[in-house]
Amino acid sequence: MLPSRAMTGKAVGRSVPRREADAKLRGQARYVGDVTMPGMLHGATVRSQVARGRLRAIHFGPEVRWDEYVVVTAADIIAAGGVNTVALIVDHDQPALVGIGDIIAHREEPVVLLAHPDPHALEPARRAIRLEVEPLPAVLTLDDALAARTVVYGEDNVIKSYGIDKGDVDAAFAAAEVVSEGVYETGAQEQLYIENNGMIGALEGDVVTVWGSMQCPYYVQKGLMKCFGVGPERARVVQLETGGGFGGKEEYPSILGIHVALLARKAGRPVRILYDRGEDMAATTKRHPSRTRVRSAARRDGTLTALDIDFVLDGGAYATLSQVVLSRGTIHAAGPYSVANVRVRGRAMATSTPPHGAFRGFGAPQSIFALERHLDEVAHKLGLTPEALRRKNFVTKGGELATGQLVRDDIDLGALLGSALALADWERKRTDIAAERARSGAPLRRRGLGLATFLHGTGFTGSGEKYLASVVGVEGMADGRVRVLASSTEIGQGTQTVFAQIAADALGVDMADVEVATPDTRDVPNSGPTVASRTCTIVGKLVETAAHTLRARLVAAGLLPADGGGDLRAAVQRHLATLGPLRALAQYEAPPYVKWDEGAFRGDAYGAYSWGVYVAEVEVDMLTYEARVLDFVAAQEVGRVIHPVLATGQIEGGVAQGIGWALYENVVWRDGVMSNNRMTDYIMPTSEDIPPIRVLFAEAPYPYGPFGAKGIGELPMDGPAPAILNAIEDALGVSIRRIPATPEVIMDAVEGAGASNGDGAGAGAGVAGAGVAGAA
Amino acid sequence: MRSRVEDFELVRPRDLGDALARLAAEPSLRPLAGGTDVMVLLAAGKLPWKRLIDIWGLVELRGIEVQPATVTLGALTTFSEVQEHALLQGELPLLGRAGAETGGPAIQNRGTIGGNIANASPAADTPPALLAYDAEVELASAAGRRWVRYRSFHTGYKTTVMQPGELITRVRLARGAGRVHFYRKVGPRRAQAISKVCFAGVATLAAGRVSDVGIALGGVAPVVLPCAQTEAALRGLSLAELAGALAGATATLSAEIAPIDDIRSTARYRRRVAENLLGAFVAEISARG
Structure with missing residues (x-):
C-alpha cells in the first residue's frame, strides 16, 4: 500500500451535492417497503415469548385456515438438507428458527414463519399459534450472569474475555499517592434508524436471492450459504435504499435474510417481511449495557501512574458480535493517555435477553464513559481542574498507548483541547457560573461545564482488516465513464458521494464520469462490512488505489499521457474496443508498521486513531431535575476531511445520539x-x-x-455522555455514575438516595457522593 | 399496522340528532372525534371497539362561544383552536398552554377537548387546566341533555359518569380577569411527549388575599386530580401568609395525590415534582401580589 499524497483535487475537500439526495428529496428512492414483486407474499414471525425454556410443541389453532398460509419451521431447514444456524463470526451460534426440543434462549427468538397474500391475515394467524414450552431458569441481570448460579452460556456465562497488561500495576498502586475508585454503568440503546428492518426473498432459478435494508451484504450472503448449504454463486444479496443503520443493520439482516429466503423457497414465490417499530425495537439488537470498575493511582500533581479497569458487557443470549465489541471497548478503556501501568480485564457476559449488537462506537463509548467520568472525580479529589488533569496525562506523538502502540498520528491533544475550550468560551462561562453560585442560595436552575477527551481507532480492530482482506474494483464502462465496485453500503452517511469524490480525483476526471455501483454480491467484490468507521478510510483507500491502477493501465497501453491529463472517456472506450474489458482491483494491505499480537493483546490495535475533545454546557432544572444541554462544542482530528458538510453531519448526528444515550434513552x-x-x-x-x-x-x-482521511462515523458517539455527566457533576456537586441520567436518576442523586429508575438494573452503583472512595 | 381495517365499521351520522339516535339504539358504538387516541390503538392491534361512530363532521359540536360570564367550547374544539382564540389567551390561558404541549401540530389540529376528556387518560394535558378552571361538561343523549361539574366526571381509572348513549357535546368555563395562571407539563423531553406530571393552577387575588384558587394535576393518580384539600389550605390566605403556609399545603398535596411507578417514571419522582411545582405556583402568586 502506497501512502496517499495529501493533495487537493477538484472534488475531495469540497461539499459536493450528495449523490442519493435528489431521489430521496423527490420521494423517488425505493426502500424495501416500496418494492413489490409479482405474486409476492407477506411474511411474519412468531416468537418465543418466554425468556428461557425448551420448546416442546407448536399448536396451530383451529380458528385459522392454515392451508391459505405458507408455514416454515426449523424442520423445513433440516428437511431441505440445510443447517439451522445464523452464521456470523462463528458458524454455530443462534439458530435460524428454534426447533422442537431446542432451547429458547430469549423472549424474541423466531420459532415459526408465516406468509400469506394478504398482509392483514398475518396477525390473526400469529395469535392463533400457541407454543408449548417447558420453562427454564433465566438470567435477567448482569449480576445474575456474573454470579453464574444459573448458567445459560458455556460453563460460566462468559462469552469472551480479554486482558491488557502493561507495566506493573500492583507495584504502582502500592506506591500511589492517591487512589480512586468508582463503578460506572451505561444502559442499552436502540439504534432507531428511521426505516425498520425489512427484506424480500425469492428464488431466481436455483439462486437464493434477498433484497433489503442492510449494512453488510456479504454477511447476509454468508448466512444464506451456511443455512441453505449452497456456494456463493447460488446466494445473491442486493442492498436496497436503506433508511439508516447505526450498527442495527449489521448482524440482524442475516437472520431476516434467511427467514425471507426460507419462506420464498417453500412458497415458490417472493416473500417480504417488514418489521413494524414494536417488533424491531423488541427483537433486534441494541447497544450492549455495561458496567466498568475503574481504579486509578495518581501522584498529587495529577500524573496518573496506574489504571486498573474491569470492563463488563451484557451480551445477551448469543455470542453474535460481542467478542469484537468487547475487544474495541477493552482497547479504548485506557483512553488517549500515557499511563505507565495499565491492567484492563474485559468480559462479555451472556444473559437471557435478545443479543446486544453493533451500535455506533461498538464498545468504545461504554469504556470511555467510565474513564472520563472517573477522571473528573480524580481531578476534584486532587484539587485540579478537569482540563489540567488531562493535560498532565495526554499521550503525545511517539508516546505509548495501553497496548504498547506508539502513536504515529500527528496529534497535539493539548492544542485540540485549547481550541475546544476557546470555542466553548470555557473560561468566561466558568467565571459567570462561579458568580451565579456566589449570588443566590438555592437557584431554580444550576449550570455546569464538562468535557471529555478521547480517541477512536480507525477500521477493524487488531488483525481484523488483514483477515477481511477487502477488495474494491474500478471498471471502465461502454460510455467511457468508470464505475466503482464495492460492497460498502450507502446508509445515509454518504458512501456513494465520498467514493465518487475519491475516484474522480484519483483519476483526474469530473465526478460525473464516475458511477458507484449499488451493492449486489453478484456484481461487486467483497469490500467488507459497512461498519467500524472504515468505509471512507479503509475502503476509500482501496477505491483510490484501484483508480490509480486503472489509470496506470491506460497509460501503459499508450491511451493516456503519463504526466496526467488526457481524455479518460476516450481512453476507456478505446481500451474496451481494442483491448477488451478494463477492470482494476485493489486489495487491502496493512500499513507496513502495523504489528498486532492477538494472544497478548499487544501492538498496533489500529492503523490510526481519530481524536476528540468535546465540551458540554448543561443546566439542571431544580424543580423537575431535568438536565438540558445548552451548548456543545465538538473538536476533533480526523485526518483529511473529504466532504465538510457530510463530515459535520456525522459529528452533529453522533452528538445528538450521544445526548440521547446520556440523558433520555432508557430501555426498560x-x-x-x-x-x-x-x-x-x-x-x-x-x-x-x-x-x-x-x-x-x-x-x-x-x-x-x-487523500489523508481517517475514520469519523463512530467518534462523535464517544464524547457526549461523559462530557454531559461531567457537566452535571459540575452543576450539582454530585457525581452521577450511570446513564441515562434521567430526571429520576438526577433527583435521587440530589437527594442522596441511591440509584433508582424503575428498572431495577444495577441498583446501588449509580450514584456517588461528593467524594470518591479510597484516598491513600 | 397490526389491525385489519376491514374488521372495523365506521358509522357516519347526518347530524347530532342522528348521532344520538344511533347511540341510543347501539350504546356500544364508540365515538371517533379527532382519532388521535383511537388510531394509536388501531395501529397496535389493540382497538377493542369494532364499531365506531364518526362525529368529526358534526358542526353542532364545533365553535367557541363567548357569553358575558362564560365561554362555551364545542366538544370538537381542537388544541390548535384553543391556542389561537384571543379571549381564551387572555382569560383562560391554561387551555392554550396545555394545547400547545399536547403532541405536535398534526395532533393539535385533530385532537379535541371533548376527546381528551372522554379518553379519560390520567396523564392527559388539557383536563388539569379544565379542572383548575372548574369547568362544566354537557352530556347529551337521545333522552336529553345535562350539565355535570367536570370535577365529578372521572370516577376511577378510565371510568366516568357518562351513561350509555351519552355524548360529550360542550364544555363551559366561567370567565375571569386578572387571575394568576400557572401551568407546567413535565414530560420526558421538551416536546412530543406524554406527561409524567402535569400541574395546572389558577388563583384569584382580592384585597391582598387569595380569594379563590384552583389546583389540578395529571399523572399522579388514577384520574386527573382536582386537589380540593390543597386548595383549601391556600384559599383565603393573605399574600404575606402564603410563604409560611407552603410547607403545610405541600404536605396536604402529598397526601392528596397517589402516584405510582410505571414505565414512564417513579412514584417518588412524581410526588417530589408535584410538591416542587406547588412551591413554584405559590411563588408566582406571591410575586404577583
Whole structure:
C-alpha cells in the first residue's frame, strides 16, 4: 500500500451535492417497503415469548385456515438438507428458527414463519399459534450472569474475555499517592434508524436471492450459504435504499435474510417481511449495557501512574458480535493517555435477553464513559481542574498507548483541547457560573461545564482488516465513464458521494464520469462490512488505489499521457474496443508498521486513531431535575476531511445520539425483553432537546487513508455522555455514575438516595457522593 | 399496522340528532372525534371497539362561544383552536398552554377537548387546566341533555359518569380577569411527549388575599386530580401568609395525590415534582401580589 499524497483535487475537500439526495428529496428512492414483486407474499414471525425454556410443541389453532398460509419451521431447514444456524463470526451460534426440543434462549427468538397474500391475515394467524414450552431458569441481570448460579452460556456465562497488561500495576498502586475508585454503568440503546428492518426473498432459478435494508451484504450472503448449504454463486444479496443503520443493520439482516429466503423457497414465490417499530425495537439488537470498575493511582500533581479497569458487557443470549465489541471497548478503556501501568480485564457476559449488537462506537463509548467520568472525580479529589488533569496525562506523538502502540498520528491533544475550550468560551462561562453560585442560595436552575477527551481507532480492530482482506474494483464502462465496485453500503452517511469524490480525483476526471455501483454480491467484490468507521478510510483507500491502477493501465497501453491529463472517456472506450474489458482491483494491505499480537493483546490495535475533545454546557432544572444541554462544542482530528458538510453531519448526528444515550434513552427491561418498545415511551431527543452543536476539525493527513482521511462515523458517539455527566457533576456537586441520567436518576442523586429508575438494573452503583472512595 | 381495517365499521351520522339516535339504539358504538387516541390503538392491534361512530363532521359540536360570564367550547374544539382564540389567551390561558404541549401540530389540529376528556387518560394535558378552571361538561343523549361539574366526571381509572348513549357535546368555563395562571407539563423531553406530571393552577387575588384558587394535576393518580384539600389550605390566605403556609399545603398535596411507578417514571419522582411545582405556583402568586 502506497501512502496517499495529501493533495487537493477538484472534488475531495469540497461539499459536493450528495449523490442519493435528489431521489430521496423527490420521494423517488425505493426502500424495501416500496418494492413489490409479482405474486409476492407477506411474511411474519412468531416468537418465543418466554425468556428461557425448551420448546416442546407448536399448536396451530383451529380458528385459522392454515392451508391459505405458507408455514416454515426449523424442520423445513433440516428437511431441505440445510443447517439451522445464523452464521456470523462463528458458524454455530443462534439458530435460524428454534426447533422442537431446542432451547429458547430469549423472549424474541423466531420459532415459526408465516406468509400469506394478504398482509392483514398475518396477525390473526400469529395469535392463533400457541407454543408449548417447558420453562427454564433465566438470567435477567448482569449480576445474575456474573454470579453464574444459573448458567445459560458455556460453563460460566462468559462469552469472551480479554486482558491488557502493561507495566506493573500492583507495584504502582502500592506506591500511589492517591487512589480512586468508582463503578460506572451505561444502559442499552436502540439504534432507531428511521426505516425498520425489512427484506424480500425469492428464488431466481436455483439462486437464493434477498433484497433489503442492510449494512453488510456479504454477511447476509454468508448466512444464506451456511443455512441453505449452497456456494456463493447460488446466494445473491442486493442492498436496497436503506433508511439508516447505526450498527442495527449489521448482524440482524442475516437472520431476516434467511427467514425471507426460507419462506420464498417453500412458497415458490417472493416473500417480504417488514418489521413494524414494536417488533424491531423488541427483537433486534441494541447497544450492549455495561458496567466498568475503574481504579486509578495518581501522584498529587495529577500524573496518573496506574489504571486498573474491569470492563463488563451484557451480551445477551448469543455470542453474535460481542467478542469484537468487547475487544474495541477493552482497547479504548485506557483512553488517549500515557499511563505507565495499565491492567484492563474485559468480559462479555451472556444473559437471557435478545443479543446486544453493533451500535455506533461498538464498545468504545461504554469504556470511555467510565474513564472520563472517573477522571473528573480524580481531578476534584486532587484539587485540579478537569482540563489540567488531562493535560498532565495526554499521550503525545511517539508516546505509548495501553497496548504498547506508539502513536504515529500527528496529534497535539493539548492544542485540540485549547481550541475546544476557546470555542466553548470555557473560561468566561466558568467565571459567570462561579458568580451565579456566589449570588443566590438555592437557584431554580444550576449550570455546569464538562468535557471529555478521547480517541477512536480507525477500521477493524487488531488483525481484523488483514483477515477481511477487502477488495474494491474500478471498471471502465461502454460510455467511457468508470464505475466503482464495492460492497460498502450507502446508509445515509454518504458512501456513494465520498467514493465518487475519491475516484474522480484519483483519476483526474469530473465526478460525473464516475458511477458507484449499488451493492449486489453478484456484481461487486467483497469490500467488507459497512461498519467500524472504515468505509471512507479503509475502503476509500482501496477505491483510490484501484483508480490509480486503472489509470496506470491506460497509460501503459499508450491511451493516456503519463504526466496526467488526457481524455479518460476516450481512453476507456478505446481500451474496451481494442483491448477488451478494463477492470482494476485493489486489495487491502496493512500499513507496513502495523504489528498486532492477538494472544497478548499487544501492538498496533489500529492503523490510526481519530481524536476528540468535546465540551458540554448543561443546566439542571431544580424543580423537575431535568438536565438540558445548552451548548456543545465538538473538536476533533480526523485526518483529511473529504466532504465538510457530510463530515459535520456525522459529528452533529453522533452528538445528538450521544445526548440521547446520556440523558433520555432508557430501555426498560421486563422479563428479559424491552417493555417500552414504542417511540412514545422510549424517549429519543427531538430538535427541541438538542443544543447548537459547534463542530471543529483539525486535519492531520493520515498517509494510509485516501487523500489523508481517517475514520469519523463512530467518534462523535464517544464524547457526549461523559462530557454531559461531567457537566452535571459540575452543576450539582454530585457525581452521577450511570446513564441515562434521567430526571429520576438526577433527583435521587440530589437527594442522596441511591440509584433508582424503575428498572431495577444495577441498583446501588449509580450514584456517588461528593467524594470518591479510597484516598491513600 | 397490526389491525385489519376491514374488521372495523365506521358509522357516519347526518347530524347530532342522528348521532344520538344511533347511540341510543347501539350504546356500544364508540365515538371517533379527532382519532388521535383511537388510531394509536388501531395501529397496535389493540382497538377493542369494532364499531365506531364518526362525529368529526358534526358542526353542532364545533365553535367557541363567548357569553358575558362564560365561554362555551364545542366538544370538537381542537388544541390548535384553543391556542389561537384571543379571549381564551387572555382569560383562560391554561387551555392554550396545555394545547400547545399536547403532541405536535398534526395532533393539535385533530385532537379535541371533548376527546381528551372522554379518553379519560390520567396523564392527559388539557383536563388539569379544565379542572383548575372548574369547568362544566354537557352530556347529551337521545333522552336529553345535562350539565355535570367536570370535577365529578372521572370516577376511577378510565371510568366516568357518562351513561350509555351519552355524548360529550360542550364544555363551559366561567370567565375571569386578572387571575394568576400557572401551568407546567413535565414530560420526558421538551416536546412530543406524554406527561409524567402535569400541574395546572389558577388563583384569584382580592384585597391582598387569595380569594379563590384552583389546583389540578395529571399523572399522579388514577384520574386527573382536582386537589380540593390543597386548595383549601391556600384559599383565603393573605399574600404575606402564603410563604409560611407552603410547607403545610405541600404536605396536604402529598397526601392528596397517589402516584405510582410505571414505565414512564417513579412514584417518588412524581410526588417530589408535584410538591416542587406547588412551591413554584405559590411563588408566582406571591410575586404577583
